Amino acid sequence: MNKVLFTPGPTNVPEEIRHVLGQDLIHHRMADYHKLLKEVNEDLKCIFDTKNDVLILTSSGTGSMESTVVNLFSTNDEVLVINTGWFGERFIEICKVYGLKVHELSYEWGNTYNIKEIEKMLEDYPSIKGIFVTYHETATGVVNHLEPLGRLTKQTDRLLIADCISGMVVQDFHFDEWGVDCAVASSQKGFLLPPGLSFVALSDKAKVALEHSNIPKYYWDYRKYLNYFNNKSEQPFTPAISIVLALQVALKQLLNKGLTKVIEDKQFIRKYAEEKFKDLGFTLFIEDESIRGNVLVPVIVPDEIDGSKLTALIDERYNFTVAGGMNQYAGKMLRIGIIGEITNKEIDLLIEYIQEVLPECKK
Numbered sequence: 001m002n003k004v005l006f007t008p009g010p011t012n013v014p015e016e017i018r019h020v021l022g023q024d025l026i027h028h029r030m031a032d033y034h035k036l037l038k039e040v041n042e043d044l045k046c047i048f049d050t051k052n053d054v055l056i057l058t059s060s061g062t063g064s065m066e067s068t069v070v071n072l073f074s075t076n077d078e079v080l081v082i083n084t085g086w087f088g089e090r091f092i093e094i095c096k097v098y099g100l101k102v103h104e105l106s107y108e109w110g111n112t113y114n115i116k117e118i119e120k121m122l123e124d125y126p127s128i129k130g131i132f133v134t135y136h137e138t139a140t141g142v143v144n145h146l147e148p149l150g151r152l153t154k155q156t157d158r159l160l161i162a163d164c165i166s167g168m169v170v171q172d173f174h175f176d177e178w179g180v181d182c183a184v185a186s187s188q189k190g191f192l193l194p195p196g197l198s199f200v201a202l203s204d205k206a207k208v209a210l211e212h213s214n215i216p217k218y219y220w221d222y223r224k225y226l227n228y229f230n231n232k233s234e235q236p237f238t239p240a241i242s243i244v245l246a247l248q249v250a251l252k253q254l255l256n257k258g259l260t261k262v263i264e265d266k267q268f269i270r271k272y273a274e275e276k277f278k279d280l281g282f283t284l285f286i287e288d289e290s291i292r293g294n295v296l297v298p299v300i301v302p303d304e305i306d307g308s309k310l311t312a313l314i315d316e317r318y319n320f321t322v323a324g325g326m327n328q329y330a331g332k333m334l335r336i337g338i339i340g341e342i343t344n345k346e347i348d349l350l351i352e353y354i355q356e357v358l359p360e361c362k363k
């Protein structure tokens with residue numbers, strides 16, 4: 001029996017896409033690949049809602065996060081990282097590794113940022129060159145709305161860099177209109193593909209910043225990707241060709257369905273799952289509905305239940321894989337990923353299986 005992934009990436013990959021992944025390869029320096037890359041670039045522009053080309057890196061999400069730091073900044077540059085959880089923390093770590101001076105605004109897990117504090121930070125430290133933010137924080141399920149941040153950076157030289165790795169596709173997103181300067185996303189999330197590709201959109205302001213960065217880089221150098229794409233419709237290094245072929249099909253499916261409909265369907269499943277878990281005696285982790293994302297449903301397990309045993313048992317017995325809480329929420333939270341092809345019938349089954357194992361999970 002196949003696993004059903006209720007995880008916030010990787011997701012269940014639809015049959016039609018798995019079929020493409022097993023097809024014969026084409027060569028990445030030949031005409032058919034050039035055509036493929038141009039076509040997926042056009043479709044990615046629709047997903048990001050941008051007029052700018054979208055680069056494709058062969059890496060997991062973290063590689064693309066690192067690529068933003070090494071391409072857009074120089075050692076000793078001051079930056080602000082908005083930290084609302086595990087992945088915000090990762091941006092801090094990467095910036096520090098490359099010698100950037102990091103100002104942090106950290107928020108308790110389950111909360112979003114406070115715009116007044118961001119404004120004050122920018123007033124107090126006018127030399128801050130960029131703001132890093134996680135659009136959807138996968139550790140908590142919180143959406144950090146980007147539009148208000150874009151209003152602070154749009155008319156300035158400051159850059160807004162958004163980790164949209166889990167939020168892309170299933171959350172509303174408008175790169176140009178919101179004034180985002182660099183957004184990264186990854187194949188194994190809302191795109192319904194295996195891990196292996198990351199996508200990077202850059203504004204004109206970000207392209208200027210590339211020219212001034214002094215951080216050493218080779219594989220991640222965006223200038224190479226831009227040159228190869230503009231001059232040859234290629235990438236500089238051997239890409240994960242199978243996943244690019246599958247991306248072409250996945251993007252067509254998403255765009256044919258329409259992003260508005262994709263998002264509406266996810267919202268429906270989120271609300272459906274929220275109600276079912278409340279009925280089961282679990283507590284919704286995020287109180288404020290306006291910051292709940294469509295990637296996963298985070299719920300706190302009842303006090304007497306061992307959440308780690310629960311996820312282990314339903315995985316072992318029923319092949320239903322649910323993500324648990326991270327860090328201080330390990331064993332105390334479930335993160336029910338809904339970005340894959342998940343229906344309300346599967347949510348019903350999940351609830352049934354959880355009910356069956358609950359008595360065995362008492363502490």
Ligand SMILES: Cc1ncc(COP(=O)(O)O)c(C=O)c1O
Binds near residue numbers: 061087134137186
């Ligand atoms: C918001 C966010 N950022 C970064 C990452 C890291 O991506 P990866 O594990 O693909 O390197 C993830 C992965 O779950 C994520 O959800």
